[in-house]
Amino acid sequence: MEIPRMLDGRLKFRHLLLVEALSGQGSVVGAAAALHVTQPVVTRSLQDLERILGVTLYERGPRGIQPTEFGDAFTQYARLALAQMNQASRHLQEIADATRGHVVIGTHLAGSNLLLPRAIARLKQDRPALRIVVREATPETLLEDLVAGKIDFIIGRLATVPPGGTVQQTLHEETVRVVARSGHPLAARTHIPLDELIACPWILPGVETALRTELEEFFHRNDCPLPPDRVETTAFLTIRQLLVETDMVAALPELIGASDPRLTALPISLDLVGARVGITRAAGRRLSPASEAMMQSLVAIADSVHPPTDRSD
Template sequence: MELPRLLDGRLKIRHLILVDALTKQGSVVGAAAALHVTQPVATRSLHEVEEILGVTLYERGPRGVTPTVFGEAFTEHARAVLAQLAQAGRHVDELAGASRGTTVVGTHLAGSNMLLPAAIAQLKAKRPLLTVVVREGTPESLLVELEAGRIDMIVGRLTAPSNESVTRTSLYKESICLVVRAEHPLAAANVRELSELVDYPWILPGVETVLRRELEQFFSRHSLPMPENRVECTSFLTVRHLLVETDAIAAMPSLISRDDLRLTALPFALEPVGHSVGLTVSKGRRLSPSAIALVDELRSVSTHMPGKRESASLSE
């Protein structure tokens, strides 16, 4: 029986890694740098995989490469294969007792201040030799990492329903509030109108985030432009430092300021801006025992979170 062309021995794992990097970096130079190989080596490998497949995977341009329809499709499959191989390696390590288990979790602002740390603390109390790797990023970048198998799960705001690639499970509801430093001039004021706030400096999430789009809609509903004096940032440490040291205002998950004595939430309603915090995992990829253990602790901690409701997949 004739072997399928992708199983005839010509296609190598390095080809899959290169395709993943090319699509992510958008250029041969960027992919070569990310993989620590020379540009000629990366170019030669790309020619090899295109010859094996018999199609053009990328359109070459003066500013880089753009995946063709074949490139987009093959990237998806390449990332799925790499994810399975990474999962297999961790699973074998766990069964052999070599690393005592490792799970990699991606997180962004919502959930990173209370839910995830508490779950990790509970997990380490029970399994001290299990390693948890936490990676921060934007929701969009973390989805790429999840698809490629570089992380096992994402903990944070759920911005879309489950689909054919991922399963999203809500753990609790959390509102968004306007946060300032405790000694801020507005801290003791009875703010009633959004117009009273626009002249202050603001810290806003990046334009690529759902929260930013919701805030833009909120300002629009009040017939006001977005604040001109602003910093755009999604790093909690940077946001907190700016809040503490300046008169800036930030829209943040309510639980972040609740136990921070140097911050306070303004009594100003941002309805209907709010969200579900939960878990995003890859559909069709089995979690490792270590990842399952962390998921169990996340569910346990979430039962005590304000705004908790019965967990449910957002496919409903």
């Protein structure tokens, strides 16, 4: 039987690291710095890899290197293999010492204010030596890190359709409300016309988020333009401080407003705007014991905050 060229012993682990660095950095110089080797070493290793595979992986250009169709395809598999090996290493370490280990969680606005902190506190009571890393970023960046194995799972608002290569687990449904500071001029009102609300200064989520899309659809259904006076951000600390210190308003998951006495929900409905909050993880990738424990803690906290929902996504 003919042995596939990638399994004949010539392809090394360092080749996978090389491709991940080249595609991530976009240049030989950047890859060399990331791998702590010289540029000639990177060039020779790439030439060696291309001979093994029999294809050209990158094309040089005035702004660095660009992966070819072969390069894009091989990079995806290289990143998956590296992610699996990283998980395997961590899993073995945690089997050797079940009280330790670490978990890396990606998060964005929904879930980061109340659900995740409580779940972390609950888990740390039983496993104080467990190292927990929380990374906040945009949904797109978090998905890239998830596929690359840089984070174990994402907690936050779930997409209507799971992104390719991922599976989702719903923790709870959450209403989105218009939130302002407790002393806001509109806070004491029992009815607020939409055109009056639009005239307020707003904090809107970034255009890359699902919530932003739903808000734009809400304004469109009601024949209203986007608020002209607006700030766009998904950074929770910035949002909260702007709400507390100014007369800005923002559309936020209900728990965020409910957990801060300085904030209040205004009496206006966003009708179809809502959120499914839950966990997104890589399909087919076995979680480490620490990650499994963290997920169990999240489920327990979600059940204490909201009645259990159907989580068979």
